[in-house]
Amino acid sequence: MHEELSTLLGYPLKIGKKIMKKRLAFAPMTMLGNVAFRELLASFGGYGLLFSEMCSAKRLPTENPKASGYFRWREEEKSHLVFQIFGSEPYTMASAAQRIENEGFFGVDINFGCSANSICRQNCGAAILKDPNLAVKIISSVKKAVSFPLFVKFRTGWKDDPMIPVTLAKRFEDAGADALTFHPRVSPDRRARLPKWKYIGLVKNAVTIPVFGNGNIFDAKDCLTMMKTTGCDGVAIGRLAVAKPWIFAEFADRFRPDTEIYLNSALKLTELIEKHYDHHMGLRRFKKFALYFSGNFHFGNTLYKRINNAGSLDEIREIVKDFFKIPDTPYLRPNMNFLV
Numbered sequence: 001m002h003e004e005l006s007t008l009l010g011y012p013l014k015i016g017k018k019i020m021k022k023r024l025a026f027a028p029m030t031m032l033g034n035v036a037f038r039e040l041l042a043s044f045g046g047y048g049l050l051f052s053e054m055c056s057a058k059r060l061p062t063e064n065p066k067a068s069g070y071f072r073w074r075e076e077e078k079s080h081l082v083f084q085i086f087g088s089e090p091y092t093m094a095s096a097a098q099r100i101e102n103e104g105f106f107g108v109d110i111n112f113g114c115s116a117n118s119i120c121r122q123n124c125g126a127a128i129l130k131d132p133n134l135a136v137k138i139i140s141s142v143k144k145a146v147s148f149p150l151f152v153k154f155r156t157g158w159k160d161d162p163m164i165p166v167t168l169a170k171r172f173e174d175a176g177a178d179a180l181t182f183h184p185r186v187s188p189d190r191r192a193r194l195p196k197w198k199y200i201g202l203v204k205n206a207v208t209i210p211v212f213g214n215g216n217i218f219d220a221k222d223c224l225t226m227m228k229t230t231g232c233d234g235v236a237i238g239r240l241a242v243a244k245p246w247i248f249a250e251f252a253d254r255f256r257p258d259t260e261i262y263l264n265s266a267l268k269l270t271e272l273i274e275k276h277y278d279h280h281m282g283l284r285r286f287k288k289f290a291l292y293f294s295g296n297f298h299f300g301n302t303l304y305k306r307i308n309n310a311g312s313l314d315e316i317r318e319i320v321k322d323f324f325k326i327p328d329t330p331y332l333r334p335n336m337n338f339l340v
């Protein structure tokens, strides 16, 4: 199975005028897809693209990478980094996309998938799917403003009807999207029910541009099954990659992790966070990571609670070292809902 999966993932994929070398992407994740965590992912490799956490299109044109928590990057990652933006005004979204293109990234991703209240209340993210004409206007306005790849991430919509995402996907392609990432869940379902992978196949068949399937990939078998049953061109992985930052290398390059990898990765992340962030920003980001990382372990609950109460990264290092003194065989499929 692993050989078949790594072969499938190793075929390059054309997106707009650019090539993605491998068919796995790190899904956009607020507070988690930060520059420090991406550097940890880069130490293992195996992915074709990394998506940033979402950035407000209103703020982005004037955002200062030296002060911003989310609009930060390393020069080495620009060629395979896609910045995600959210917003509700076509002109603002186009200006933000221009900045992203000018900085030299692989592409821009439009967020029509986030169903968090704070975003939907501003009529952004998945809320825009209630007004498909506005969604299309945003895509065509961004398309006119840039020439690099334009991605759109969206979900089923607000009603469980597969024809809704199928129709949206066609309209998004016609408006100029170069690739789609589709998460087959309705809003505001969030992650309470299983995503309907069958809908990914329907979306894939409705368009000619590449489609990335997304939602509940927890092991290699899931990834292979999603690709084979839906025909999707690639897979975007979120929570599993936070829990196991080496997962792209495991799937695509047949990397075999050793038992030390959990301890070493957590410690390495504390260092990378110190390299890129101040105390306050860094602590918040490590605590968010810990929520998913702890899902690997039977006693993850204890680990997470201790980290969450810590006041510094030094303290976190001691907690992590202490936790791994007593072996806790990690789950093969991490428990992503243990505290959520």
Ligand SMILES: Cc1cc2nc3c(=O)[nH]c(=O)nc-3n(C[C@H](O)[C@H](O)[C@H](O)COP(=O)(O)O)c2cc1C
Pocket (backbone or CB within 6 Å): 027, 028, 029, 030, 032, 052, 053, 054, 084, 111, 112, 113, 114, 153, 183, 214, 215, 216, 217, 236, 237, 238, 239, 240
């Ligand atoms: C903590 C967290 C933050 C997220 N942030 C974003 C985001 O900024 N933009 C976005 O489009 N999706 C976001 N998502 C959704 C993920 O990209 C993805 O669609 C979802 O987690 C399902 O994929 P998974 O099962 O592989 O985790 C977020 C999800 C989580 C759990």
